[in-house]
Amino acid sequence: MIALLQRDLLLAVRAGGGFGLGVAFFLIVVVLVPLGIGPDMVILSKVSVGVLWVGALLACVLSLDRIFSLDYDDGTLELLLTSPIPLEAVVTIKAFSHWITTGLPLVVVSPILGLLLGLQVSDLKWVVISLLIGTPALSAIGAFGASLTVGIRRGGLLLSLLVLPLYVPTLIFGANVASKGLEDVSNNGALLILTAVTLAAFSILPFASAFVLRINLR
Amino acid sequence: MSLWEYANPVKFLKLSDKVLPFFVGFSIIGLSIGLFWGFFFTPDDYRQGSTVKIIYLHVPSALMAINAWFMMLVASLIWLVRRHHVSALAAKAAAPVGVTMTMVALVTGALWGQPMWGTWWAWDPRLTSFLVLFLFYLGYMALWSAIDNPDTAADLTSMLCIVGSVFAILSRYAVNFWNQGLHQGASLSLDKEKNVADVFYQPLLFSIFGFVFLFLTLVLIGTRTEIRLRRTEALRLRKDSE
Amino acid sequence: MLLSVNNLSVSRGGVSLFKGLNFTLSSGQFISLTGGNGTGKTTLLRSIAGLQPIDEGEILIETDNFIFAGDSNGIKTSLTVSENLRFWSAIFGEKEFEEALEVFHLTKFENRFAGKLSAGQKRRLSLARLMLADKGIWLLDEPTVSLDKKSMEEFSKILKNHLKAGGAAVVATHTDLGLKTHSSNINIEDYRTKSGNLNASAGAFL
Numbered sequence: 001m002i003a004l005l006q007r008d009l010l011l012a013v014r015a016g017g018g019f020g021l022g023v024a025f026f027l028i029v030v031v032l033v034p035l036g037i038g039p040d041m042v043i044l045s046k047v048s049v050g051v052l053w054v055g056a057l058l059a060c061v062l063s064l065d066r067i068f069s070l071d072y073d074d075g076t077l078e079l080l081l082t083s084p085i086p087l088e089a090v091v092t093i094k095a096f097s098h099w100i101t102t103g104l105p106l107v108v109v110s111p112i113l114g115l116l117l118g119l120q121v122s123d124l125k126w127v128v129i130s131l132l133i134g135t136p137a138l139s140a141i142g143a144f145g146a147s148l149t150v151g152i153r154r155g156g157l158l159l160s161l162l163v164l165p166l167y168v169p170t171l172i173f174g175a176n177v178a179s180k181g182l183e184d185v186s187n188n189g190a191l192l193i194l195t196a197v198t199l200a201a202f203s204i205l206p207f208a209s210a211f212v213l214r215i216n217l218r
Numbered sequence: 219m220s221l222w223e224y225a226n227p228v229k230f231l232k233l234s235d236k237v238l239p240f241f242v243g244f245s246i247i248g249l250s251i252g253l254f255w256g257f258f259f260t261p262d263d264y265r266q267g268s269t270v271k272i273i274y275l276h277v278p279s280a281l282m283a284i285n286a287w288f289m290m291l292v293a294s295l296i297w298l299v300r301r302h303h304v305s306a307l308a309a310k311a312a313a314p315v316g317v318t319m320t321m322v323a324l325v326t327g328a329l330w331g332q333p334m335w336g337t338w339w340a341w342d343p344r345l346t347s348f349l350v351l352f353l354f355y356l357g358y359m360a361l362w363s364a365i366d367n368p369d370t371a372a373d374l375t376s377m378l379c380i381v382g383s384v385f386a387i388l389s390r391y392a393v394n395f396w397n398q399g400l401h402q403g404a405s406l407s408l409d410k411e412k413n414v415a416d417v418f419y420q421p422l423l424f425s426i427f428g429f430v431f432l433f434l435t436l437v438l439i440g441t442r443t444e445i446r447l448r449r450t451e452a453l454r455l456r457k458d459s460e
Numbered sequence: 461m462l463l464s465v466n467n468l469s470v471s472r473g474g475v476s477l478f479k480g481l482n483f484t485l486s487s488g489q490f491i492s493l494t495g496g497n498g499t500g501k502t503t504l505l506r507s508i509a510g511l512q513p514i515d516e517g518e519i520l521i522e523t524d525n526f527i528f529a530g531d532s533n534g535i536k537t538s539l540t541v542s543e544n545l546r547f548w549s550a551i552f553g554e555k556e557f558e559e560a561l562e563v564f565h566l567t568k569f570e571n572r573f574a575g576k577l578s579a580g581q582k583r584r585l586s587l588a589r590l591m592l593a594d595k596g597i598w599l600l601d602e603p604t605v606s607l608d609k610k611s612m613e614e615f616s617k618i619l620k621n622h623l624k625a626g627g628a629a630v631v632a633t634h635t636d637l638g639l640k641t642h643s644s645n646i647n648i649e650d651y652r653t654k655s656g657n658l659n660a661s662a663g664a665f666l
Contacts, residue, residue: 002550003546003547003550003551004547004551007536007539007543007547010539010543011536011538011539014538014539015538074532074533074534074535074536074537075530075531075532075533075534076534076536078511078528078530078532078534079528079529079530079534079589080551081511082509082510082511082526082527082528083551083552084524084551084552084553085551144381148361148374148377148378149361149364151365151370152364152365155364158360158361158364161353161356161357161360162357162360162361162378164353165350165353165354165357165382165385165389166381166382166385168350168385168389168392168393169385169388169389169391169392172389172392172393172395172396173392173395176395176396189395190395193395197388205381208377208380208381211377212373212374212377215370215373215374216370216374217511218370218511218512218513226664227664227665228665228666303661303664303665367473369661445665448662448665449665449666451474451662451665452474452658452662452663452665452666453666455473455474455475455658455662456656456657456658456666457656458475459475459655459656459657459658460655460656
């Protein structure tokens with residue numbers, strides 16, 4: 001199973017832009033927002049958490065169809081299904097490698113983008129923490145959406161339509177952790193729920209994804 | 219004789235032939251009594267004026283918007299467990315009705331909210347939840363129409379409906395957490411005291427009765443259409459393979 | 461006995477393909493599947509591999525004792541030849557990949573990207589995967605496509621060795637692999653469902 005993770009990461013590096021593309025998109029979103037709503041740092045810092053979270057969400061959605069479609073097209077997924085590794089584990093590993101190639105880089109650059117949006121250095125901590133805990137859920141939920149649309153040609157837009165509503169709770173709790181943290185209000189409740197969402201998404205959803213993949217590979 | 223017998227598409231068509239006129243009748247009776255009584259023979263509310271009368275459209279459509287999704291969830295589970303085609307097709311047929319009900323609830327809510335709250339729209343938990351529900355419906359219907367093989371489509375949409383339901387409930391909880399809101403409390407509830415005075419309450423019940431049968435009628439017609447489409451497809455397949 | 465297929469019927473896209481198929485496969489035995497396009501060779505192999513549900517009958521097989529190779533190669537073009545094989549060797553966790561490289565004459569391409577290989581070389585790389593797992597039954601769908609005469613002869617030698625070592629194989633193929641002993645042929649067209657027959661799912665609407 002480690003081999004699968006290694007291979008996926010190697011492919012992401014080799015395919016060029018696997019790592020960088022999501023981050024670049026995230027950067028563009030964050031640059032466009034001040035251009036759209038004006039340079040007032042006070043207003044920007046007020047919307048910063050929301051912009052960072054929505055930007056991360058969109059950057060994540062953008063790369064979801066890569067989770068399964070390449071392996072589907074060249075027949076690897078079919079061979080993996082008949083291999084000794086349970087498909088549920090394959091899905092979990094692939095969601096995790098999607099997080100490493102997409103979610104983690106977003107978390108890493110988020111403090112810099114936070115500064116662009118007028119956040120104080122002392123506030124950046126909560127943005128990073130909320131994204132670090134929340135983005136794995138985005139990958140696991142996204143893997144479910146990607147397994148639904150794996151057999152569909154040009155399923156990218158449909159994939160976003162299916163996945164984005166499922167992202168609502170993660171977005172709300174994630175942004176809540178960050179914004180409450182910024183205001184120095186206790187955010188323990190939201191933090192706990194966000195952690196629970198991520199853990200549940202990674203432990204339960206792979207079963208649904210594997211079920212759906214088996215159907216798509218019939 | 220088991221009820222499951224009518225899960226056979228052909229038998230279902232025969233049965234629904236007989237049932238459909240009653241459903242149509244009930245929905246006409248319920249809707250005309252509820253709406254006429256409500257619109258013309260109830261007093262204006264002392265605070266809300268005549269705008270209160272939109273309740274006879276708003277509350278039933280909001281109820282059906284949620285119940286339609288619930289029905290789809292049950293039908294999806296039945297399809298996954300027992301593989302009855304009628305069940306999957308009924309879920310498919312319920313989605314457009316559900317999404318319409320959601321839209322009616324949102325639009326009548328906006329029309330009611332404007333004079334009462336002074337705004338067409340507010341990011342209130344209830345309103346937001348309904349908007350999210352609307353998006354869930356759109357995704358569900360888009361998935362149905364994107365897949366050619368009908369059995370595959372039924373399997374995938376069923377799973378989406380189940381996972382979506384969990385996330386819809388979670389979203390409902392999340393938006394409560396996110397904003398406390400200005401929507402009034404539930405108009406109808408079984409455990410609490412009545413929030414709506416009797417004069418408004420009785421026609422509302424008729425209206426809800428009418429909406430329930432309107433929903434059933436539309437879903438039944440939709441299911442029958444889907445069955446006929448599949449029947450046409452099966453006949454074509456049989457001819458092609460000869 | 462490694463595999464037993466009893467009274468099997470399968471369908472594709474709602475239309476029944478064949479009915480009442482029976483055969484058994486024991487150690488050292490080779491079965492070639494023949495039949496025109498669309499008669500269900502691939503569908504049969506996929507059903508045995510558990511990828512596809514069946515309509516009727518039963519397939520008895522040890523689920524951890526077969527390896528399936530479909531019509532697509534399952535090769536990552538942006539990985540090198542040895543990286544491709546190392547991955548599958550780790551997935552099966554049974555054998556090292558160096559021997560497979562040698563047997564399929566891929567050693568000199570070891571560090572070349574798989575995308576740079578010719579069609580025949582890709583097929584060889586794909587077949588080399590079979591050597592990485594110690595599975596009794598090989599389920600192969602048109603394995604010799606785009607192989608030249610020399611590679612084909614070598615592959616049939618590899619197949620013979622597999623059978624000699626107690627393995628077995630079901631292969632959908634139109635080419636004679638020169639396996640005389642213990643080989644039999646199933647022509648799927650002999651089991652063809654009479655025309656116009658729908659499976660239970662589509663038939664429920666008639």
